[in-house]
Amino acid sequence: MSATPATPLAHDADALLQRLGVPRAAYTGGDLPVRSPITGETLGAVPQSTPAQVAAAIGRAQAAFLEWRNLPAPRRGELVRLLAQELRAARDELGGLVTLEAGKIPSEGQGEVQEMIDICDFAVGLSRQLYGLTIATERPGHRMMETWHPLGVCGVITAFNFPVAVWSWNAALALVCGNAVVWKPSEKTPLTALATLAIARRALERFGAAPAGLLELIVGQRATGQALVDDARVALLSATGSTAMGRAVGPRLAARFARGILELGGNNAAIVAPTADLDLALRGIAFAAMGTAGQRCTTLRRLFVHDSVYQTLVPRLIGVYGRVQVGDPRSPGTLVGPLIDRMAFDGMQQALAQSRALGATVHGGNRVEGIAGDAAYYVRPALVELARHEGPALHETFAPILYVLRYRSLDEAIALNNAVGAGLSSSIFTLDMREAEQFLSAAGSDCGIANVNIGPSGAEIGGAFGGEKETGGGREAGADSWRAYMRRATNTINYSTALPLAQGVTFDI
Ligand code: UN1
Numbered sequence: 060m061s062a063t064p065a066t067p068l069a070h071d072a073d074a075l076l077q078r079l080g081v082p083r084a085a086y087t088g089g090d091l092p093v094r095s096p097i098t099g100e101t102l103g104a105v106p107q108s109t110p111a112q113v114a115a116a117i118g119r120a121q122a123a124f125l126e127w128r129n130l131p132a133p134r135r136g137e138l139v140r141l142l143a144q145e146l147r148a149a150r151d152e153l154g155g156l157v158t159l160e161a162g163k164i165p166s167e168g169q170g171e172v173q174e175m176i177d178i179c180d181f182a183v184g185l186s187r188q189l190y191g192l193t194i195a196t197e198r199p200g201h202r203m204m205e206t207w208h209p210l211g212v213c214g215v216i217t218a219f220n221f222p223v224a225v226w227s228w229n230a231a232l233a234l235v236c237g238n239a240v241v242w243k244p245s246e247k248t249p250l251t252a253l254a255t256l257a258i259a260r261r262a263l264e265r266f267g268a269a270p271a272g273l274l275e276l277i278v279g280q281r282a283t284g285q286a287l288v289d290d291a292r293v294a295l296l297s298a299t300g301s302t303a304m305g306r307a308v309g310p311r312l313a314a315r316f317a318r319g320i321l322e323l324g325g326n327n328a329a330i331v332a333p334t335a336d337l338d339l340a341l342r343g344i345a346f347a348a349m350g351t352a353g354q355r356c357t358t359l360r361r362l363f364v365h366d367s368v369y370q371t372l373v374p375r376l377i378g379v380y381g382r383v384q385v386g387d388p389r390s391p392g393t394l395v396g397p398l399i400d401r402m403a404f405d406g407m408q409q410a411l412a413q414s415r416a417l418g419a420t421v422h423g424g425n426r427v428e429g430i431a432g433d434a435a436y437y438v439r440p441a442l443v444e445l446a447r448h449e450g451p452a453l454h455e456t457f458a459p460i461l462y463v464l465r466y467r468s469l470d471e472a473i474a475l476n477n478a479v480g481a482g483l484s485s486s487i488f489t490l491d492m493r494e495a496e497q498f499l500s501a502a503g504s505d506c507g508i509a510n511v512n513i514g515p516s517g518a519e520i521g522g523a524f525g526g527e528k529e530t531g532g533g534r535e536a537g538a539d540s541w542r543a544y545m546r547r548a549t550n551t552i553n554y555s556t557a558l559p560l561a562q563g564v565t566f567d568i
Contacts, residue, residue: 066098066100066101066102067100068095068097068098068100068102068159069100069101069102069103071155071159072095072102072103072156072159072160072250073103075152075155075156075159075254076103076156076250076253076254078152079149079152079153079156079254079257079258080257080258080260080261081250081253081254081257085105085106085253086102086103086104086105086249086250086253087103087104088104088106089103089104089105089106089107090104090106090107091104091105091106091107091246091249091278091279091280092104093105093160093247093248093249093250094247094400094434095159095160095162096161096162096396096397096398096399096400096435096436097158097159097162097387097388097389097396097397097431097435098431098432098434098435099431099432099433099434099435100434102159102160102250103250105249105250105253105278106278107278107279107280107283108277108278108279108283110282110286112277113277113279113283113286113287113290114286114290116241116272116275116276116277117212117241117275117287117290117292117293118272118292119271119272119275120212120239120240120241120272120273120275120292121211121212121239121272121292122270122272123239123269123270123271123272123273124209124211124212124237124238124239124273126270127209127234127237127238127239127269127270127273128208128209128237128238130237130268132186132187132189132235132236132237133186133187135186135234135235135236135237136182136183136184136185136186136187136235137183137266138234138262138263138266138269139179139182139183139186139231139234139235140179140183141262141265141266142179142231142258142259142262143176143179143180143183144262145258145259145261145262145265146172146175146176146179146227146258147176149172149254149258150169150172150173150176151169152254153172153223153251153254153255153258154168154169154170154171154172155168156168156250156251156254157171157172157222157223157251158388158389158396159250160222160247160248160250160251161219161220161222161247161248161251161399162352162388162396162397162398162399163351163388163396164388164393164394164396165388165389167350167351168388171221171222171223171224172223172224174224174227174228174520175223175224175227175231177519177520178224178227178228178231178232178520178536179227179231181231181520181521181536181537182231182232182234182235183235185232185235185541186235189207189235189236189541189545190207191204191205191206191207191547192204192205194549196551197561198551198553198559198560198561199555199557199559200553200554200555200556200557200559201551201552201553201554201555201559202551202552202554203549203550203551203552204549204550204552205547205548205549205550206547206548206549206550207236207542207545207546207547207548208237208545208546208547208548209236209237209238209545209546210236210237210238210294210295210318210544210545210546211238211239211292211293211294211295212238212239212240212241212292212293212294212295213229213230213233213238213239213240213241213293213294213295213296213297213544214240214241214242214243214287214288214290214293214295214296214297215229215230215233215240215241215242215243215296215297215298216243216284216287216288216296216297216298216299216300216308217242217243217244217245217252217299218245218299218300218356219245219247219248219399220351220354220355220356220399220457221299221355222244222245222248222251222252223251223252223254223255225299225322225535226240226242226244226252226255227255228520228524228535228536229297229320229535229544230242230259230274232535232536232540232541232544233295233544234273234274235541236541236544236545237545238294238295238544239272239273239274239275240273240274240275241275241276241277241287241293242256242274242275242276242277243276243277243278243279243283243284243287244276244278246278246279246280247399247400249278252276252278253276256274256276259274260274284298284308285307285311288308288311288312289311289315291315293317294317294318295317295318295319295320295543295544296308296312296317296318296319296320297319297320297321297322297533297535298319298320298321298322299322299323299356300322300323301323301324301455301457302323302324302455302480302481302529302530302531304323305321305323305324305529305531308321309321309531318543319531319533320525320531320533320534320535320543321530321531321532321533322356322524322525322526322530322531322533322535323356323481323526323529323530323531324356324455324480324481324483324529324530325356325357325358325360325455325481325483325484325515325526325530326360326361326453326454326455326479326480326481326483327347327357327358327359327360327361327481327483327484327485327486327506327515327516328359328360328361328362328363328475328476328485328486328515329343329344329347329359329361329362329363329485329486329487329488329514329515330363330365330466330469330472330473330476330486330487330488330489330498331344331362331363331364331365331368331372331488332365332368332469332472332487332488332489332491332494333365333367333368333489333491334489334490334491334494335365335368335372335488335489335490335512336488336490336512337368337371337372337375339488339512340372340488340512341372341375341376341379343486343488343512343513343514344359344362344376344461344514345376345379345383346514346516346517347359347486347514347515347516347517348360348362348440348459348461348514349380349383349394349395349440349459349461350394350516350517351396351516352395352396352397352398352438352440352458352459353440353457353458353459353460354398354399354403354457354458354459355516356483356530357483357484357508357515357516357517357518358459358515358516359461359486359514359515359516360452360455360456360460360461360462361448361452361461361462361464361475361476361479362461362462362463362464363464363465363466363472363475363476364463364464364465364466365465365466365467365472366465366466366467369465373444373463376442376463377422377442380422380423380439380440380441380442380461381422381423381439383395383440385427385430385437385438385439385440386427386430386437387430387431395437395440395459396437397430397431397435397436397437398436398437398438398458400436401436403436403457403458404426404436404438404458406456406457406458407424407438407441407456407458407459407460408424409451409456410451410456410458410460411424411441411443411460413450413451414443414445414450414451414452414462417445417447417449417450418446419443419444419445419446419450419462420443420444421441421442421443422441422442422443422444423438423439423440423441423442424438424439424440424441424443424460425438425439426438427439438458438459440459440460440461441458441459441460441461442461442463443460443461443462443463444463444464445462445463445464446464447464448464448475448478452464453478453479453480454479454480455481469494469497469498473497473498473502473503473504476504476505476506477504477505480528480529481526481528481529481530482505482506482507482526482527482528482529482530483506483507483508483515483525483526483527483530484506484507484508484509484510484515484516484518484526485498485504485506485508485509485510485515486509486510486511486512486513486514486515487504487509487510487511487512488511488512489511489512490512495511495512498511499511505527505528506526506527506530507523507524507525507526507527507530507534508522508524508526519537520536520537521536521537521538522536522537522538523535523536523537523538523539523540524536524537
């Protein structure tokens with residue numbers, strides 16, 4: 060038995076980790092301290108993987124892949140079905156741990172686990188639908204087809220804000236596609252990763268026939284991620300994080316011709332048009348802009364309000380910003396929990412100072428004291444009224460800041476929506492179908508996600524998730540994103556006794 064956990068929150072985390080089946084040695088006595096953003100208390104200390112351990116984990120995954128790829132895909136789907144069952148059984152505990160480690164309110168912590176279950180269910184169905192085409196060939200007595208094969212080891216790098224769901228989006232698809240997975244979670248949230256692996260281990264045990272090394276976890280910081288990015292045995296690297304991270308990762312993957320799925324920053328906008336249902340818009344904007352304390356990559360960060368409804372909507376919104384309950388995410392009624400750490404707080408204050416310097420009117424944004432002491436960072440969400448689209452509004456600040464600007468024509472609003480580097484998510488609130496369709500058209504939003512009468516956040520796994528431009532272009536979950544986790548072969552089969560060549564070429568020997 061290790062020593063009793065030092066702080067009350069560490070005690071709660073320990074109880075959850077024990078119930079989830081994580082051995083204490085995995086989160087005590089290590090060299091990476093883990094803090095809860097709720098109070099700033101230390102929850103544990105996780106041993107970081109050494110370079111040799113990282114290399115060994117990738118090696119085990121590679122060996123597992125060579126076996127796993129031979130199992131029929133529907134059989135691989137059975138493992139993912141068991142994973143979904145284990146996740147259902149562990150939903151409350153894992154959701155609770157997400158709350159402790161990432162600071163999400165319980166419904167969002169549990170919602171994240173629900174999203175894991177959803178992608179597993181989706182992947183199980185998919186395990187019987189990994190199909191290619193048969194293609195008409197110009198050569199008589201020939202058949203041409205495409206075959207999809209397992210790819211290899213998939214590296215997954217995830218961020219603190221969705222500490223478990225993003226792994227599952229990748230892992231569930233990668234597994235049914237016949238791949239092994241090596242996961243490097245954010246150094247801010249290794250406990251939920253350890254718990255997820257403990258849950259997965261139960262599924263693996265029940266499945267029985269899965270090779271060891273199929274699901275590996277490595278813990279560490281930037282250098283650990285880089286080792287995964289640079290390892291020639293990693294065929295695909297899926298990375299979620301900032302655009303700055305993507306700029307570092309992308310060229311390294313390209314240099315070794317590895318595949319990448321990059322899910323980078325968002326600077327998501329919503330347009331409130333003259334015909335919008337303003338009650339609905341208000342609720343949609345509030346969740347999208349303040350939910351998860353503004354720390355989703357799909358968070359609403361820019362709001363373009365038509366001149367004719369500005370005076371009706373914006374004062375009401377400012378009222379909601381002033382009233383919304385900021386606090387310990389475990390307290391009933393809290394909608395906005397803490398920022399992840401001091402760096403997030405400083406980044407937010409800097410963006411607000413820059414906005415003020417540009418003459419913007421800032422509502423809220425101050426630190427809320429008296430919740431949990433100095434080592435936790437709670438803020439009142441900020442609503443910033445801008446006269447021009449400029450300054451910090453053009454970049455993602457990972458905090459609850461909503462920049463609000465008036466517009467006069469839809470063309471102008473769409474141009475503003477598209478006038479930033481990121482291209483993740485977007486939405487329009489309108490009851491005018493011409494405006495809605497224009498927003499969704501080729502000349503409309505340039506984002507990977509474009510919504511009507513809901514905010515830009517809260518996507519479901521049935522649709523492809525990801526964005527264009529500086530968001531990196533990758534797609535996870537939904538639709539046909541499984542193809543990213545497989546390699547495609549074209550096969551031409553000659554069942555005749557002749558050898559006609561394509562394009563009429565003759566070659567008589
Ligand atoms: C992220 O912020 O990294 O659409 C992912 C959403 C969630 C996923 C967000 N389903 O907001």
